[in-house]
Amino acid sequence: xxxxxxxxxxxxxxxxxxxxxxxxxxxxxxxxxxxxxxxxxxxxxxxxxxxxxxxxxxxxxxxxxxxxxxxxxxxxxxxxxxxxxxxxxxxxxxxxxxxxxxxxxxxxxxxxxxxxxxxxxxxxxxxxxxxxxxxxxxxxxxxxxxxxxxxxxxxxxxxxxxxxxxxxxxxxxxxxxxxxxxxxxxxxxxxxxxxxxxxxxxxxxxxxxxxxxxxxxxxxxxxxxxxxxxxxxxxxxxxxxxxxxxxxxxxxxxxxxxxxxxxxxxxxxx
Amino acid sequence: xxxxxxxxxxxxxxxxxxxxxxxxxxxxxxxxxxxxxxxxxxxxxxxxxxxxxxxxxxxxxxxxxxxxxxxxxxxxxxxxxxxxxxxxxxxxxxxxxxxxxxxxxxxxxxxxxxxxxxxxxxxxxxxxxxxxxxxxxxxxxxxxxxxxxxxxxxxxxxxxxxxxxxxxxxxxxxxxxxxxxxxxxxxxxxxxxxxxxxxxxxxxxxxxxxxxxxxxxxxxxxxxxxxxxxxxxxxxxxxxxxxxxxxxxxxxxxxxxxxxxxxxxxxxxxxxxxxxxxxxxxxxxxxxxxxxxxxxxxxxxxxxxxxxxxxxxxxxxxxxxxxxxxxxxxxxxxxxxxxxxxxxxxxxxxxxxxxxxxxxxxxxxxxxxxxxxxxxxxxxxxxxxxxxxxxxxxxxxxxxxxxxxxxxxxxxxxxxxxxxxxxxxxxxxxxxxxxxxxxxxxxxxxxxxxxxxxxxxxxxxxxxxxxxxxxxxxxxxxxxxxxxxxxxxxxxxxxxxxxxxxxxxxxxxxxxxxxxxxxxxxxxxxxxxxxxxxxxxxxxxxxxxxxxxxxxxxxxxxxxxxxxxxxxxxxxxxxxxxxxxxxxxxxxxxxxxxxxxxxxxxxxx
Numbered sequence: 001x002x003x004x005x006x007x008x009x010x011x012x013x014x015x016x017x018x019x020x021x022x023x024x025x026x027x028x029x030x031x032x033x034x035x036x037x038x039x040x041x042x043x044x045x046x047x048x049x050x051x052x053x054x055x056x057x058x059x060x061x062x063x064x065x066x067x068x069x070x071x072x073x074x075x076x077x078x079x080x081x082x083x084x085x086x087x088x089x090x091x092x093x094x095x096x097x098x099x100x101x102x103x104x105x106x107x108x109x110x111x112x113x114x115x116x117x118x119x120x121x122x123x124x125x126x127x128x129x130x131x132x133x134x135x136x137x138x139x140x141x142x143x144x145x146x147x148x149x150x151x152x153x154x155x156x157x158x159x160x161x162x163x164x165x166x167x168x169x170x171x172x173x174x175x176x177x178x179x180x181x182x183x184x185x186x187x188x189x190x191x192x193x194x195x196x197x198x199x200x201x202x203x204x205x206x207x208x209x210x211x212x213x214x215x216x217x218x219x220x221x222x223x224x225x226x227x228x229x230x231x232x233x234x235x236x237x238x239x240x241x242x243x244x245x246x247x248x249x250x251x252x253x254x255x256x257x258x259x260x261x262x263x264x265x266x267x268x269x270x
Numbered sequence: 271x272x273x274x275x276x277x278x279x280x281x282x283x284x285x286x287x288x289x290x291x292x293x294x295x296x297x298x299x300x301x302x303x304x305x306x307x308x309x310x311x312x313x314x315x316x317x318x319x320x321x322x323x324x325x326x327x328x329x330x331x332x333x334x335x336x337x338x339x340x341x342x343x344x345x346x347x348x349x350x351x352x353x354x355x356x357x358x359x360x361x362x363x364x365x366x367x368x369x370x371x372x373x374x375x376x377x378x379x380x381x382x383x384x385x386x387x388x389x390x391x392x393x394x395x396x397x398x399x400x401x402x403x404x405x406x407x408x409x410x411x412x413x414x415x416x417x418x419x420x421x422x423x424x425x426x427x428x429x430x431x432x433x434x435x436x437x438x439x440x441x442x443x444x445x446x447x448x449x450x451x452x453x454x455x456x457x458x459x460x461x462x463x464x465x466x467x468x469x470x471x472x473x474x475x476x477x478x479x480x481x482x483x484x485x486x487x488x489x490x491x492x493x494x495x496x497x498x499x500x501x502x503x504x505x506x507x508x509x510x511x512x513x514x515x516x517x518x519x520x521x522x523x524x525x526x527x528x529x530x531x532x533x534x535x536x537x538x539x540x541x542x543x544x545x546x547x548x549x550x551x552x553x554x555x556x557x558x559x560x561x562x563x564x565x566x567x568x569x570x571x572x573x574x575x576x577x578x579x580x581x582x583x584x585x586x587x588x589x590x591x592x593x594x595x596x597x598x599x600x601x602x603x604x605x606x607x608x609x610x611x612x613x614x615x616x617x618x619x620x621x622x623x624x625x626x627x628x629x630x631x632x633x634x635x636x637x638x639x640x641x642x643x644x645x646x647x648x649x650x651x652x653x654x655x656x657x658x659x660x661x662x663x664x665x666x667x668x669x670x671x672x673x674x675x676x677x678x679x680x681x682x683x684x685x686x687x688x689x690x691x692x693x694x695x696x697x698x699x700x701x702x703x704x705x706x707x708x709x710x711x712x713x714x715x716x717x718x719x720x721x722x723x724x725x726x727x728x729x730x731x732x733x734x735x736x737x738x739x740x741x742x743x744x745x746x747x748x749x750x751x752x753x754x755x756x757x758x759x760x761x762x763x764x765x766x767x768x769x770x771x772x773x774x775x776x777x778x779x780x781x782x783x784x785x786x787x788x789x790x791x792x793x794x795x796x797x798x799x800x801x802x803x804x805x806x807x808x809x810x811x812x813x814x815x816x817x818x819x820x821x822x823x824x825x826x827x828x829x830x831x832x833x834x835x836x837x838x839x840x841x842x843x844x845x846x847x848x849x850x851x852x853x854x855x856x857x858x859x860x861x862x863x864x865x866x867x868x869x870x871x872x873x874x875x
Contacts, residue, residue, distance in 0.1 A: 012401065012404065013404065016404070035829065036437070039473070043320075043476075044320040045320050045321055045474065045477070046321065046326070046474035046477070047472075047475070048657070051580040052493070054492070056494065084841070086480065111528075114525065115528060118528065119531060119532045122532070126529050126532055126534065127520060127528070127529060127548065128493045128496070128518050128519075129496070215521050216522050216523055216524075216525055216867050218495070218518065218519060218520045218525060220492060220493065220494030220519070221736045224521075225494060226492050228317055228318070228494060228521075232317075232320070233683070233684060
């Protein structure tokens with residue numbers, strides 16, 4: 001309201017926002033509205049919060065699909081290779097690289113990519129959404145994809161190493177299966193139980209908006225919306241974002257539980 | 271009654287005199303400008319405007335965006351002079367100073383083609399004051415006769431604003447107010463089209479579909495991403511030189527810098543980290559343009575709370591602190607030391623105003639006389655910001671040298687304002703004041719009139735009946751020179767009583783691409799209508815080469831630039847810099863530009 005709001009104006013706004021009611025009344029009202037899909041209005045723009053979430057989500061979703069695909073393909077491929085060639089040159093090379101990769105902050109990685117590919121080589125746009133074209137997602141998706149792939153590679157490698165030591169792998173080899181079949185059909189599918197968990201947490205982290213990456217690259221997704229709302233102390237929007245996050249994380253976790261059953265039939269959904 | 275915010279050149283001179291200025295490389299040549307039309311301007315804002323409804327604009331950024339779309343009856347030009355805008359000429363003022371008659375320009379059209387008339391002005395002003403609008407800026411128009419009661423819903427008519435025929439507006443005031451026309455130049459005085467406002471079922475929607483009479487038409491707005499404008503070819507002062515404007519929302523300073531260096535932004539507003547970096551860079555250092563902000567940073571002392579009720583204690587604190595040493599270390603090229611509250615560049619600024627020099631012995635003597643030979647304990651409040659801490663920590667150690675044990679308390683912004691507002695009773699706090707209008711009134715009346723104590727603006731709770739009387743007389747004094755002299759007297763009288771430790775007036779820097787012509791920085795957010803800016807097709811882009819040996823991290827800038835939530839006409843936390851539109855660049859080739867500018871981004875790889 002600014003510094004010079006009169007007491008009457010402040011009162012009328014308190015009434016408008018329902019801040020003059022007792023706390024349980026406010027909570028129940030909020031709950032009722034939320035269940036009906038009314039997340040309230042932004043204090044800054046005075047527009048419905050749901051509208052902002054809906055308009056920002058496609059950007060985040062796009063970024064998620066690209067980054068998730070990249071990180072999964074890259075992460076699993078590197079992880080499997082590192083496990084299979086545990087005692088070879090590439091295995092020794094990959095391990096320290098993964099350690100470095102995991103320690104690299106995403107903002108630094110993003111800036112690095114931005115300067116190399118955007119500023120020096122001019123292969124990609126530096127930031128922003130432009131006309132919404134895919135090329136605007138190249139750097140942010142690469143940043144998140146690389147960042148996410150490191151953890152996935154480490155987990156895949158660890159899980160694969162464990163599985164490859166199992167008796168049934170020895171049996172598979174003994175009965176003369178091709179190494180490719182042993183690794184991909186017998187070992188990888190069993191290692192996936194661990195990997196799916198990692199994929200799940202990674203997916204929900206991407207879906208709720210990558211605060212740092214979206215801010216760094218100026219992508220108007222859910223993550224950036226949260227940052228803007230926090231800076232502007234726009235509590236209804238902050239609450240809307242948090243609610244969205246909670247719902248997404250729960251949803252993805254449920255999907256992952258279902259996926260376990262596929263990856264490991266020994267787990268039954270009771 | 272022209273407001274004379276001294277030309278930016280003078281501000282630059284002041285900065286240079288302080289030993290920290292760099293003159294801009296080129297001066298705009300308005301005559302030459304006529305020849306070059308076309309091009310798309312690209313700049314970065316650190317966030318999206320909250321709304322472009324004049325009744326709901328609060329921050330400097332909102333105002334800077336809205337001024338592209340709208341006009342008021344009068345406005346500030348880039349030299350800080352008050353000039354007619356929708357009015358055909360400056361209004362006639364009645365002898366009693368109460369009535370202003372505005373003759374409107376003929377044939378001014380809204381972006382939808384409808385002609386603007388006196389009825390639109392009446393509607394727009396009533397709308398801002400209407401209690402149903404809930405405008406945070408209603409106070410701007412409150413000096414109008416009957417406005418206060420109308421705003422409280424106690425009357426339905428608003429005698430202060432009336433249309434006299436199709437092209438004449440008559441404004442009547444409750445009592446004479448010397449700077450009234452400056453208030454009209456604020457965004458709350460922008461004129462809207464009633465049909466456009468009422469077309470939307472949800473009143474908040476108008477703010478996203480604004481229609482005005484200004485030089486730029488909003489062509490696209492993706493919140494959090496960009497705002498795009500195209501030139502209003504029928505603008506009443508002639509079409510702008512440029513064809514299009516694109517403001518991209520780039521929060522991160524490092525990203526903005528990367529875009530600028532790559533040639534994707536035409537102007538970059540520099541963070542303190544940036545200005546150090548560009549100053550060290552031979553290719554860019556002479557392209558840096560300094561400008562003053564209409565703001566002052568200070569350590570406020572609570573004049574109502576012992577021991578700060580004692581003038582000797584307040585003086586002792588002033589004598590204990592060596593501001594210049596602190597500022598030289600912390601903000602070497604981004605400040606002018608302050609002795610009072612009126613910034614340089616604003617009429618009324620008094621360079622001869624005596625400040626307090628550091629003298630720890632004298633400070634200790636004053637404390638002993640006041641009954642504190644061994645000092646005392648106090649708290650300094652500030653917002654949680656490293657920029658503010660860089661100022662308050664040296665202050666803390668300097669106070670310790672005279673025996674005052676100060677504790678620094680960092681608070682979240684909302685908690686800070688509540689603690690230094692009506693609910694709290696602080697000892698001292700680091701804060702800044704950002705003006706609404708370029709008038710010395712705005713740096714004295716809200717800050718030192720006893721009626722504004724607390725959240726009203728006078729947060730140091732200073733009270734002096736003589737100062738109050740002088741401030742009131744000055745507000746009703748129509749003679750400009752006489753009025754300014756009064757304000758200088760007030761400033762001297764206030765600062766003799768040391769309610770603050772005045773610290774500094776902020777200086778900001780921006781940097782332009784070599785093809786930019788005619789861009790004049792103004793501390794008045796609504797002055798820059800982007801009509802005089804053009805691109806020089808002959809200009810050579812700066813050599814571009816990778817700077818591989820430089821460290822590029824976001825953290826340094828994030829630290830100093832902070833959040834961009836400076837609201838104008840109000841207090842901001844200390845140490846928060848006016849970074850409301852640090853410029854940055856967009857990844858688009860500057861194609862379709864008249865002349866030779868297209869292809870720049872390719873030539874300087």
